[in-house]
Amino acid sequence: MRGRLALGLAGLAGFLLILEVIPRLGLVSSRYLPPATEIVGALGRELAETAFWTALRDTLNGWVLGLLIAAVAGIALGLLIGAVPLLRELTASTIEFLRPIPSVALIPLVVVLLGTGLESKLVLVVYAAFWQILVQVLYGVRDVDPVADETARAYGLDRSARIVHVLWPTALPFVMTGLRLAAAVALILCVTGELVIGAPGLGTRIAIAQTSGAVADMYALIVVTGLLGVAINVGARAVERRALRWHQSVRSEAAV
């Protein structure tokens, strides 16, 4: 574990070194790729600006809100569809049709309908994240063990008790996977929405840096979005491990 961390850090240091050396040697013009030290300097300047923090907050607001709406809708609908076989048959082909539509293809539509504010960004985020979650929940509810369900019925658990004690825990590992995927996709759609539509956030700030020729700042902002992505993934995995202590994928060999 220690060794792997050290290797990873060494790799990162090497990567930064190359980024520093390439523009300094003139292999690539520093107008397109500033040396790493300049990017770090720009990052420092960004962190000192309130406008940066406002943009970061706008992006995270959209992310959290969109993910929350998608999660509630995806989980509720998934459980409902999963619990009612007729609904499953009815919705299957519609889901297969709607799911592959890339969220970005909706940009012109939402701009016409909702303008260029938070709502438009939210629609994109929710659309992309919703399918990730719904599809996983649908896989999850299909995974219910008939023996477990019959046991629950034999001991008098009614339908709602079986949803709480059998269906939901069975689906939970899938829900967690769905949430992790959705969290990543939601961030992508947030930044995309901001870049393309101009809804306030880090994306708009990147676009402004680009048009005003602040190349190092642009790179610094890109680094920030990357770090956000990493943090989201690490956080999602931690939540997943906690919620699924009992699951094969997490089980430790803890003594009784």
Added chain:
Amino acid sequence: MLNVEGLRKTYTGDGRAVEAIRDLTFTVPDGDLTCLVGPSGCGKTTLLKCIAGLLTPSGGTVTLDGTPVTGPPPGMAVVFQEYGRSLFPWMRVAANVELPLRQKRLPRERRRELVHESLAAVGLADAHAAYPWQLSGGMQQRVAIARAIAYEPRVLLMDEPFAAVDAQTRADLEDLIRGLWQRLGVTVLFVTHDIDEAVYLGRRVLILSSSPTVILEDLPIDLPAERDQLHTRATPRFTELRTHVYQQIQAAKNTVHADR
């Protein structure tokens, strides 16, 4: 008293009909320990699910104390063969045992008492906080048995509960069941494909034919009430009884083959 009257079950689906049970009639008096023995695939699980109200029969009736069974009746507990899938891996042992009691809306104190008593009764007093998958197969089946007795059922149904555990564990569990039955006065219907097990455990053995299933014989087991693995199985009477059951099942197989 458990009453099974003219029970039939034919599975339909995929345009194919499988006649699992042709015609079964028997009663299990209160406090009895009846073993159902029959070859694999003869419909034992099907029968048990019909009795437990988990499956709707194609014909005939099941009544428990005069009330027709149309869904899982209160006061009936089931122990399945697949203990690994019947216990919930996301709940600790104590929570698994407690869940049906919560559904029964028993007060918290009473639930805790029952969980403690029943886990102690199966020899797992110190496994409360473990997850089922941290236990051996035999221990998992003990948890399933504890869950069943904590439920305080009047009727306990068991579907080949020991088919998947090793021989030594199996012997221990058989004695555990006889002990619990004698102590609790619960009515037990125990399904197995193992002739020795049926004769050793039962006060009475119902011999089933192969599918489509009928009852071949209702055989009282006149072994003494106090039984132990070593001596009971070595008595001449035990050998006679098991040989008799074995011959019945063999004869049934041959007649079924003859009229095909």
